[in-house]
Amino acid sequence: MTDTNDNAGTDRKIVTFSLAQQTFGIDMRALIEIREWDEPTPLPNVPGFIKGVTNLRGNVIPVVGLAERLGWEPSVIHARSCVLVVNIAGKQAGFLVDEVNDIVAIGETEIQPAPEVETIEPSVIAGLVRIATRQKDGTRDEKGTMVLLLDLDALSLTKHLDLAA
Amino acid sequence: MSDELDEIQAIFFEECAEGLTTAEQGLSAMQGGDVSAEVIAGVFRAVHSIKGGAGAFGHADLTAFAHKFENVLDEVRGGKIPPSPGVVKVMLSAFDILTDHVESAKGLAPRPADEAALAALEQVLANKGADDGAPVASAPAPAAPVVAEAPAAPAAEEADEYGFLPMAVSLDDFDAPAEAPAAADAAWIVTFKPSRAALANAGEPLLIIRELETLGAEIVAVDTGTVPSLRDLDPEDAYFTWTLRVPGEVTEGDINDCFDFVAPDSVVEVRRDETPAPAAAPVAEAPAADTGADEFGFVPVSAPIEDFAAEMQRVVETIAAASPPVGSVETPAIAPKAGGDAAQQTIRVDLGKLDLLLNLVGELVIRNSILADRLSPADRQRVELPELARLTRQIQDNVMSLRAQPIKQAFSRVPRMLRDLSVETGKTINLETYGETTEVDKGVIEKIGDPLTHMIRNAADHGLESAEERIAAGKDPAGTIKLSAEQRGARIFVRVQDNGRGINRERVKAKAIEKGIISPDAVLSNEEIDQLICAPGFSTAETISNISGRGVGMDVVRSNVEALGGRVEIHSVPGEGTTFTMILPLTLAILDGMIVRLAGQRFVLPLAHVLETVQPEAGQVKRTSPDSEVIDMRGEYVPVKRATEIFGLNDDRAVEDSLVVIVESEAHGKVGLVVDTIDDRREVVIKSLDQNLHPIRGLGGATILGDGSIALILDIEALVASTNRYTPKGMAA
Numbered sequence: 001m002t003d004t005n006d007n008a009g010t011d012r013k014i015v016t017f018s019l020a021q022q023t024f025g026i027d028m029r030a031l032i033e034i035r036e037w038d039e040p041t042p043l044p045n046v047p048g049f050i051k052g053v054t055n056l057r058g059n060v061i062p063v064v065g066l067a068e069r070l071g072w073e074p075s076v077i078h079a080r081s082c083v084l085v086v087n088i089a090g091k092q093a094g095f096l097v098d099e100v101n102d103i104v105a106i107g108e109t110e111i112q113p114a115p116e117v118e119t120i121e122p123s124v125i126a127g128l129v130r131i132a133t134r135q136k137d138g139t140r141d142e143k144g145t146m147v148l149l150l151d152l153d154a155l156s157l158t159k160h161l162d163l164a165a
Numbered sequence: 166m167s168d169e170l171d172e173i174q175a176i177f178f179e180e181c182a183e184g185l186t187t188a189e190q191g192l193s194a195m196q197g198g199d200v201s202a203e204v205i206a207g208v209f210r211a212v213h214s215i216k217g218g219a220g221a222f223g224h225a226d227l228t229a230f231a232h233k234f235e236n237v238l239d240e241v242r243g244g245k246i247p248p249s250p251g252v253v254k255v256m257l258s259a260f261d262i263l264t265d266h267v268e269s270a271k272g273l274a275p276r277p278a279d280e281a282a283l284a285a286l287e288q289v290l291a292n293k294g295a296d297d298g299a300p301v302a303s304a305p306a307p308a309a310p311v312v313a314e315a316p317a318a319p320a321a322e323e324a325d326e327y328g329f330l331p332m333a334v335s336l337d338d339f340d341a342p343a344e345a346p347a348a349a350d351a352a353w354i355v356t357f358k359p360s361r362a363a364l365a366n367a368g369e370p371l372l373i374i375r376e377l378e379t380l381g382a383e384i385v386a387v388d389t390g391t392v393p394s395l396r397d398l399d400p401e402d403a404y405f406t407w408t409l410r411v412p413g414e415v416t417e418g419d420i421n422d423c424f425d426f427v428a429p430d431s432v433v434e435v436r437r438d439e440t441p442a443p444a445a446a447p448v449a450e451a452p453a454a455d456t457g458a459d460e461f462g463f464v465p466v467s468a469p470i471e472d473f474a475a476e477m478q479r480v481v482e483t484i485a486a487a488s489p490p491v492g493s494v495e496t497p498a499i500a501p502k503a504g505g506d507a508a509q510q511t512i513r514v515d516l517g518k519l520d521l522l523l524n525l526v527g528e529l530v531i532r533n534s535i536l537a538d539r540l541s542p543a544d545r546q547r548v549e550l551p552e553l554a555r556l557t558r559q560i561q562d563n564v565m566s567l568r569a570q571p572i573k574q575a576f577s578r579v580p581r582m583l584r585d586l587s588v589e590t591g592k593t594i595n596l597e598t599y600g601e602t603t604e605v606d607k608g609v610i611e612k613i614g615d616p617l618t619h620m621i622r623n624a625a626d627h628g629l630e631s632a633e634e635r636i637a638a639g640k641d642p643a644g645t646i647k648l649s650a651e652q653r654g655a656r657i658f659v660r661v662q663d664n665g666r667g668i669n670r671e672r673v674k675a676k677a678i679e680k681g682i683i684s685p686d687a688v689l690s691n692e693e694i695d696q697l698i699c700a701p702g703f704s705t706a707e708t709i710s711n712i713s714g715r716g717v718g719m720d721v722v723r724s725n726v727e728a729l730g731g732r733v734e735i736h737s738v739p740g741e742g743t744t745f746t747m748i749l750p751l752t753l754a755i756l757d758g759m760i761v762r763l764a765g766q767r768f769v770l771p772l773a774h775v776l777e778t779v780q781p782e783a784g785q786v787k788r789t790s791p792d793s794e795v796i797d798m799r800g801e802y803v804p805v806k807r808a809t810e811i812f813g814l815n816d817d818r819a820v821e822d823s824l825v826v827i828v829e830s831e832a833h834g835k836v837g838l839v840v841d842t843i844d845d846r847r848e849v850v851i852k853s854l855d856q857n858l859h860p861i862r863g864l865g866g867a868t869i870l871g872d873g874s875i876a877l878i879l880d881i882e883a884l885v886a887s888t889n890r891y892t893p894k895g896m897a898a
Contacts, residue, residue, distance in 0.1 A: 044863060093857060
C-alpha cells in the first residue's frame with residue numbers, strides 16, 4: 001500500500017513464480033519463507049505429489065510438488081528450484097516451484113475470474129491477473145504477463161479428509 | 166488477607182475435588198457390591214472433610230447438604246442402615262448433588278436444586294434404609310424397638326454405642342428417655358491452643374474461632390501467658406490459648422468439626438461445664454468402654470468427666486484410627502493434612518510456559534545429538550558429553566511429566582453422565598473402565614472431554630437397545646459401555662465400546678441419501694457407511710431426544726479429534742455393538758528407538774517392541790505362499806513381513822543380506838520385520854506428522870536426527886496388521 005506509483009486500488013501483494021512455463025502467484029501474507037531445494041525424506045502411502053517431509057527449524061513439514069499437484073508435468077530440479085513455505089489454515093507446507101520471480105502489488109479489482117473447468121475437485125485457481133513484468137534493466141514491460149492466482153485453501157493437504165463428510 | 170483466604174480456599178476446592186473422587190470411587194464400589202467397612206468409611210471421611218472445610222469457609226448450602234449426606238453415611242457406617250442397592254442409589258444421587266454444590270460454592274454454577282435429594286436422604290434416615298418405607302419416622306417414641314427388631318438393623322447395644330447424643334434433635338427417637346432437660350443445658354467448655362506453627366500451615370485460628378462463634382460460642386478467656394517478649398516474638402507463630410463456652414445444644418461432633426483442619430500438635434479440649442443429669446436407663450446400660458473411639462458416637466453421660474475429657478483429647482490429638490471393639494466401625498481418620506502443606510507443594514503454571522519449555526528442551530535434545538555427531542569418536546567418549554546427554558534427558562523427562570496427567574481426569578465425569586443418561590433413557594447401563602492411569606498430555610485431556618461426552622451419549626442413546634429389545638435379542642437386559650485408554654507408540658487410543666445393536670448400515674445409507682450427503686448411486690464399503698455418521702448434519706435418531714439426535718454429536722467428535730491431530734475409527738458388528746476409537750497423538754514425546762534402514766532410507770523402530778535381531782542363514786526364511794514368509798526361530802515359525810513391500814519401496818536385497826528384527830505386537834504376537842541394517846540406537850523426539858500433514862498408516866510420526874535430516878518412526882502395530890501392500894485409503898486416513 002506504500003507503493004503509490006502503481007495502479008489505484010492496490011491492496012494485495014503477491015509472490016510470483018514460474019512453474020511449467022506459466023506464471024503463478026500466491027498471496028504474500030501466506031508466505032513464511034523461501035528455501036533452496038533440499039531432497040526431502042520420502043513418505044510411504046501418500047499421493048505422488050507429496051515429495052516427502054523436511055525439517056523446518058524443528059518442525060516436520062510436507063513438501064509438495066506443486067506442478068504435479070496442479071496436474072502439470074513434474075518439475076525438473078535445477079539450480080534455481082526452490083521451495084515456498086506457506087501457511088495454509090495453520091498448517092505449514094512447502095511448495096516446490098521452478099523459479100521465484102517477483103513480489104508485485106495488485107488491486108482486488110484487477111483480478112478476473114478463471115474459466116470454469118471440468119474437474120472432479122474445486123478449482124485451485126482463484127483468478128487471473130495481468131501484471132507488468134520487470135525487465136533486467138529495471139524498467140517494466142507494459143505488455144505484461146498473465147498470473148494464475150492460486151487458492152491456497154483449496155491446496156490444503158488435509159482437504160481430502162473432509163470429503164468423507 | 167482476602168488474597169490469602171482465596172488461596173486457602175483454592176486449596177479447599179482442590180481437596181474437595183480429591184474428596185469427591187474418593188467418594189465416587191467408594192460409592193461405585195458399593196454399587197458394585199463391595200460394602201466393606203473400609204469402603205464405607207472412605208466415603209464417609211471424604212464427605213466429612215468436605216463438610217468441615219465448607220463450614221470453615223462459610224459455604225452454608227454446601228455444609229448443610231454435606232451434613233445431611235454425612236448423617237446417612239454415618240448410619241450406614243455404623244451398620245444401622247444397610248447399604249442396600251436402593252440406599253446406594255440414593256447416595257449416588259446425593260453425591261451428584263454434592264458435586265453440584267461444590268461447583269456452586271466455587272461460584273461456577275447456580276445453587277443446585279437439592280430438595281429431592283435431601284428428601285430422599287431424609288427418607289433413608291427415617292426408614293433406616295428399609296425399602297418398605299414404613300412410617301417409622303412419624304412415630305418417634307416407638308422407634309427404638311422397631312429398629313431393634315428390624316432384621317437389617319444391628320444389635321441394639323451397638324445402636325446405642327454409636328447413636329447420637331441425647332440432644333441430637335434429628336435422631337432423638339433413638340433414646341427418647343434421654344430427653345431429660347438437664348442434659349441439654351450443660352454447656353461445653355472448649356480449650357483451644359493452636360500449634361506454634363499453625364499460621365505457617367495456613368491453620369488460621371481466627372477462622373476456627375469464627376466457626377465456633379457461628380455455633381453460638383463465646384470467648385471466655387484468652388491465655389496470653391505464653392507470649393514472649395517483643396524481642397523474641399515471631400509474628401509467624403501462634404501463642405494464644407483460647408477458652409470458649411459453647412451452648413449445650415450444640416453436638417460435640419459439630420464442635421469437633423470446627424477443628425478438622427487444625428495442625429496435629431494443636432491442643433483441643435472439649436468438655437462439659439457441669440455434670441449433666443444421669444441419662445435414662447437404656448442409654449446407661451450401653452457398653453460404654455470405648456465410646457471415645459467414635460468421634461460422633463454417643464458419650465455415656467454417666468461416665469466421669471475427667472475420663473471423657475481425657476479420652477476426647479486423646480482422640481482429637483492423635484486422630485488415629487483406633488480399632489474399636491465393635492468391628493464394623495472405624496474411627497474417621499480425618500487426616501490433619503493442613504492446607505498449608507498442599508499450598509507449598511503445588512504451584513499453578515501457565516500451560517503456555519510449559520509448552521515453550523517443552524519445545525526448547527526438544528531442541529536441546531536435538532542439538533545434543535548434533536553435537537555428538539560432530540565430535541570425534543575419542544571426544545565422544547569423554548565424560549562431559551555423556552553427562553550432558555544424561556542431564557538433558559532428565560530435564561526432558563521432567564518437563565514431559567509436568568504436562569502428563571492420568572486420563573482418569575477425563576474419564577471421571579463419565580459415571581455421573583451415565584447415571585443421568587440411565588434415568589433419561591430408562592436403560593440400565595453398566596460402565597467398565599480400563600487404562601485410567603494412562604498418562605496423556607494435559608492439553609489432550611482438556612480437549613477430549615467434549616468428544617468423549619458425545620461418544621458416551623451416542624453409545625447410551627443410539628448404541629444400546631432398550632431392555633425389552635435386549636431381552637428379545639437374547640442379551641443381558643443391562644447394557645455395557647466399556648471405556649478404555651492405552652498408549653501405543655506415539656498415539657493414545659481412547660475407546661468407547663457398547664454391546665448394543667451395532668450400526669444399522671441400511672438405515673444410515675438411506676438417511677445419508679435422503680439428506681443429500683451421498684448420491685443415491687454411491688457404492689460404499691461398510692467402513693465408509695460407518696464413517697457417514699460423523700458427517701455434518703447426519704442423525705438417524707427416529708425422534709430428536711434430549712440426549713442426542715440433534716445431528717451434531719458425531720460431527721463434533723470428528724472435528725474436535727481432527728483438530729487435535731487425531732482421527733476417529735468406527736468398528737461395528739450388527740447385533741453385537743459398536744466401538745468408537747479416538748486415536749490421538751501425544752503432542753511431543755520421546756521414544757527409545759533403533760535407527761534402521763529400509764531400502765536405504767532411515768527409519769526409527771520403537772525399541773519397546775523389539776525382542777531380538779537375527780541375521781538369517783540360507784534357508785531360515787521360507788515361503789508359505791507367494792505372498793507370505795516365515796522365519797524358523799529355534800523351531801518356532803514366526804511370520805515375516807517386509808516393511809519395504811508394505812511401504813512400496815523398491816528393494817531387491819536378498820533376505821540373507823538383510824536383518825530380521827523380531828518384534829512383539831499386541832494384536833498379532835511375534836512378527837519378523839526385514840530391514841537392511843541397523844545404524845544406531847538412540848532416543849528420539851517424536852514429531853507428529855499430523856501437525857502439518859495428516860496421519861499416515863504405518864507411521865507413528867517422524868523425528869529429526871542429529872544431522873538435521875528426518876527419519877520416519879514406524880508404527881509396529883499398524884505395520885504388522887497390514888496383510889499386504891498397503892493401499893492408501895482417503896476416507897479413513
